[in-house]
Amino acid sequence: MAGMDEALRVGVVGAGPWAHRVHAPGLYAHPATRLAAVWARRPDAAKALAEPHDAAVVDSFDELLDSVDAVAFAVPPAVQAELAPVAARTGRHLVLEKPLAADPDGARAVVDAVEESGVAALLMLTRRFSPEVQDWLAGVRELGGWQGGTGRWLAGGLLAGDYAASQWRQERDGALIDAGPHAIDLLDAALGDIEQVRYAHRSDDDLWQVVFGHATGATSTLSLSLRVPVQPAVVEFAVYGEHGLAPLVGRRTAARECYAHMLDDLLAMIREGRSDHPCGVRRGLHLQQVLVQVRNAARAQP
Incomplete structure (x- = not known):
């Protein structure tokens, strides 16, 4: 794991539009982070994301974890809920997308893994960082x-x-x-x-x-x-x-600028050994529960 006097090595999981627009350029531009590796289900998409940012393309999630200090997810909620706990339990810090999972059980699994491991984790609620x-x-x-x-x-x-x-x-x-x-x-x-x-x-x-x-x-x-x-x-x-x-x-602050502020907060949490943050995983679980309530209330309408 990199020391705090070195750039935080971050791996990106996923290579869709948001990874191209925000995650990869944001990690590449920040002076205290380095986009170290990319893993996606389509190797050609991973290569297209990685090459302009001097990052490696890896063949598996395990290989990504072996080469980074933190993981940024740009994948569907159900996939994030499956992989984020694995990353947390290997001591990797997390940048998480919203919603945290596909359902409250998945969100709770992420919360449990983060709290048990003590890693820093932030939910990219973009405007909250503006x-x-x-x-x-x-x-x-x-x-x-x-x-x-x-x-x-x-x-x-x-x-x-x-x-x-x-x-x-x-x-x-x-x-x-x-x-x-x-x-x-x-x-x-x-x-x-x-x-x-x-x-x-x-x-x-x-x-x-x-x-x-x-x-x-x-x-x-x-x-x-x-x-x-x-x-x-x-x-x-x-x-x-x-x-x-x-x-x-x-x-309205641009998404990449908000992302930079989010990375500042993540780095401060790591440096200070803190896990608390208004946009932490507990926030993600609360929002997931509200989403279910909204969906259920709408379906109850005649």
């Missing part, structure tokens, strides 16, 4: 007194383009399991833990309307779809209460 969101959440929490909130996440990402061929994203609940963790996380972080899904409806074209009840007594609503042909995407959040309306405003 300065504008961190400033907004800090202000919201300092003021308090919020009665409710709203969120709208409307985009056309599943209609065409890179993700049109992503099978797990094209399933019936595609918008909920893809963008849902991001949106739910922001409302939950601003207003307190979501304890109840009071209402959920999914239209035939994958438009979700959800009402949440929070531990603080606040209520929030979410409109969510990745099949609306709007350009640019509509991503809006706000809370309201005794201080009026507090919208999330400011420039």
